[in-house]
Amino acid sequence: MSSALIIEQVLNGIQLGVTLFLMAAGLTLIFGVMGLINLAHGSLYMVGAFACAVVAAATGSFWLGLAASLAAAAAAGAVMEILVIRRLYARDHLDQVLATFALILIFSEATRWLFGSFPLYLNIPSALSGAVHLPGGAQYSLYRLAIIGVGIVVAAGLYLLISHTRLGMRIRAGESDREMIGALGVDIRTLYTIVFALGAALAGLAGALVGAQQSVQVGMGEPVLILAFVVIVIGGIGSIKGALIGAVLVGVVDTLGRFLLPVLLEVFLPPSQAASIGAAVASMLIYIVMALILAVRPQGLFAANA
């Protein structure tokens, strides 16, 4: 096993983590500030991917598509908040889960109705295609490196937004005491809509970035949503820092597990069995990690309201 392979796999883990972070950041903000479980976050991811694919196909520019994905997801998020989500804040979590699950079905079937059942074509921009040589002899996809870059920029931007702006101050205040900031005269309805649209835009961005290297199709958001929930539970609900560290942890554990477990098992099992048992255990690995972390720190690594 060469060092180039290990470097490549660690980068793969970080890249997966960064895409999960884009999803988890919005989810954790929405949960932290509004106390709302939004299962339909994966639908916003899908909206972003479809918007990017449609605009990129119409204009020939991936970058316009990317801008469209942010706009479409933010708009869909804002509309969703105003029409449906707003009525759910005072309800219990079961009602929220049921209503947002209904939204998943509505979004999926509406998308199928508009764009058909066949996956759409979206390719990565030519400026970012191909692989680059890294020090240590490793070769790595330029696009994946760019995703890591986007993730770092978004993380830094969110940090500045939350800790150094007036909006960030209100978001933090909303996390610690919802009633109080309402009583102090902050327009909490608008604040909620802005936070929801911001989270939606990040999900849309993730959908567009990932859609370009995977497939743009109905139902693409739900598998990612599950991982994003694991991330925010590990990181601590409401904490952006927790989401970032949780996401990279999940990404690296998942990638290295998939790659190293079958190799380890091969020491004492025949290759065919090692491959199949290793794959089965690797797919459980992040949940095992989550269980261990929750056993030690039930509130997650960096809970916002701890």
Place this chain on the structure above:
Amino acid sequence: MKAVLGAGLVALSVAVAGSVHAEPVKIGMITTLSGGGAGLGVDVRDAFMLAIKQSGNEEIEVVIEDDGQKPELAVQIADKMIQSDKVDLMTGIIWSNLAMAVVPSVTGQDVIYLSPNAGPSALAGANCNPNYFNVAYQNDNFHEAVGAYAKAQGFKKMFIMAPNYPAGKDSLTGFKRYYDAELAGEVYTKLGQTDYAAEIAQIRSSGADGLFFFLPGGMGIAFMKQFAQSGVDLPVMGPGFSFSQDVLGAIGDAAVGAKNSSQWSKDLDNEANKKFVETFQSEYGRLPSLYAAQGYDTANLVLSAIEKASVKDKEAFRAALKEADFDSVRGKFKFNTNNHPIQDIYMREVIKEGDVLTNKIVDTAFTDHQDAYAAECKM
């Protein structure tokens, strides 16, 4: 001469009477029309309905229901179709796990089922059934064909990959049944996985001289796009599902040059196929996939049996189906003892025709290939 003419007239009038008084036939179709796998079901349905429409037979009623790719839902629909719709025949299921949930109970109630896609090994061997006809393939066939092709082409170190679920395991088993050289690696991925960075890194470092993968639907699209970006330059091959017309558009140019196995291709040179490709394209505005070809053949097989026997006479109708006396778009088609096809399997290559990606045949992997389970079938 008079006698001959008379006999001819009698035969003609019987034939005319036969079509004028065609009895009503009710066909139940359970297929996947929503969710991520809907493209396959839509193609089967559209091609099936196209063949029925072309036949001009107005006595055939097709009841279509969406299973959402959920086995429990498919079972409920099947019960409803048999008990309240009183269908004569059933067809439509795309996925093997759904077929396993539905088919044994349908055939057990003495309803004939024709599979337009799924061909799980469990229904081909010891558990074969006279009421079950598979018009598509047995699941292992396409993978066996690629294995035989890789061996014939002199590949020495293949890297093979499939999702960790029954059809994935059957796939790699089928491949290895005909490919007995060394493997550079054998990897099972998670079902539904969409990020293949870790697997691509392993392929890169494995020193393989070729890659075989079976990743149906969105999984294959995601993998091919990422593989093309990784800088790994290996010949790629897989079963026809991974490079079928329904997914090629979404993979894009990354698919060009990939070899894949199928019992049907758009460029197969026979009259039935030409008519099928042309009419499908003008009716629906897209090229047919192999699922569409299977749906079309299934409908034409049913139509051929309706000409010969009454659907109420199960014994005679089964015999009429078994004769497979229809113009298959595959050119030739016949049933083995286990009611699974004996057919040629081709290797196709993904090419670009103008702006459209499609497949063309480059080689024949098997002639008159039958599945590995037929001998275990006692019926």
